[in-house]
Amino acid sequence: MVSFDVQSMFTSIPQDLAKRTLSKTMEETLGFLENQRLSSTELMGLISMCLDSTYFRFREHIYHQRKGTPMGSPISVVVAEAVMQQFEAELLRTVPPSLKLWVRYVDDVFAVTKDKDIDPFFTRLNSLEPAIQFSMELEVNGVLPFLDILVTRKGDHLETSCGELTRLLALSLCSAIRFAQAGLSWHRSLTANPSPITSANGPRIVKN
Numbered sequence: 001m002v003s004f005d006v007q008s009m010f011t012s013i014p015q016d017l018a019k020r021t022l023s024k025t026m027e028e029t030l031g032f033l034e035n036q037r038l039s040s041t042e043l044m045g046l047i048s049m050c051l052d053s054t055y056f057r058f059r060e061h062i063y064h065q066r067k068g069t070p071m072g073s074p075i076s077v078v079v080a081e082a083v084m085q086q087f088e089a090e091l092l093r094t095v096p097p098s099l100k101l102w103v104r105y106v107d108d109v110f111a112v113t114k115d116k117d118i119d120p121f122f123t124r125l126n127s128l129e130p131a132i133q134f135s136m137e138l139e140v141n142g143v144l145p146f147l148d149i150l151v152t153r154k155g156d157h158l159e160t161s162c163g164e165l166t167r168l169l170a171l172s173l174c175s176a177i178r179f180a181q182a183g184l185s186w187h188r189s190l191t192a193n194p195s196p197i198t199s200a201n202g203p204r205i206v207k208n
Contacts, residue, residue, distance in 0.1 A: 001139040001153055002118050003146050004125060006084075006107035006132060010076050011068035014131050015051045018069060018079045022047055025082050050075045080106070087132060096121060109134075110146045112158075 006012070023044055026032055036043065054070040056063055069076035088104065095102075099121070101112035113121060118138070125134045137144065142153040150161040 001144040001151060001158070002111050002113065003137045003144060004109040004111065004122070004134040005137070007135055008068075009080055009084075009107040009132070010071055012131050012133070013069055013080060013083050014067065015069075017129070017131065018051060018083060019044065019048060021083045021086050022079065024086070047075070051079075083132075087129060090128060091125065105147060108147055110144075110151070 023040065026040055026043065038046075050073065051069065054065040054073070056065065069079050084104065084107070092102065096113060096117045098114040098117050099111065101110070103110050111121075118136075122134070122136050139151075139153065144151050144153075152159045152161070
C-alpha cells in the first residue's frame with residue numbers, strides 16, 4: 001500500500017495549464033457548449049479574468065498572483081479537479097499490471113501495487129507535469145493512514161477503520177478495496193464524475 005499527495009496543488013497549477021485544460025474539457029464535454037448562452041471564447045475570457053485578477057496584501061504591500069489558482073475562490077476547485085482528471089487520464093493509459101487499486105480524493109491518492117513497482121511508478125508520477133509533484137507515504141507494518149481512514153493489510157485482505165470522514169468517501173474506498181480483492185483493477189476518482197475502471201475485459205466507463 002502507498003499513498004501519494006500533490007504538493008501545494010492549488011497554488012502550483014500553472015494558469016496556462018488551467019486554461020488549456022478547461023478549454024479542452026468544454027470542447028470534449030458532449031453538449032456543454034450547445035447549452036450555454038456564451039460562446040467558448042467568451043467563457044474562456046471570463047475564466048482568464050478570474051485567474052489573472054487575483055491580488056492580495058501582505059505587510060502593507062499589494063501583490064499580483066501570477067502562478068496557481070486563487071485560494072478560497074470557487075473556480076479553484078473546478079480548475080484543480082479538471083487538471084487532475086486530465087492528469088489521471090494520461091497517467092492511467094499505461095500502468096504496471098501490479099497496480100490493483102488507484103483511488104483519488106482531490107489531491108490525495110491511495111494505491112495498491114507491488115513493492116518493486118512503487119519507485120518506478122512514483123518517478124513516472126512526477127515526470128508527467130513539472131508543476132504537479134507528489135510526495136509519497138509507504139505503509140508501515142502493514143498499516144497506512146489515508147485521510148481519516150486507517151487501512152490495515154492482513155494477508156491478502158485490507159481492513160479499514162474510519163473516523164469522522166464522510167460516510168460516502170469511506171464507503172467508496174471500502175468498495176474499491178473489495179473490488180481489488182476480487183482480482184480486478186480499480187482506477188477511479190472519489191467524485192461524482194464518471195470513473196474509468198479497468199478489468200480483465202478492458203476499460204469501460206461507469207457512473208458513480
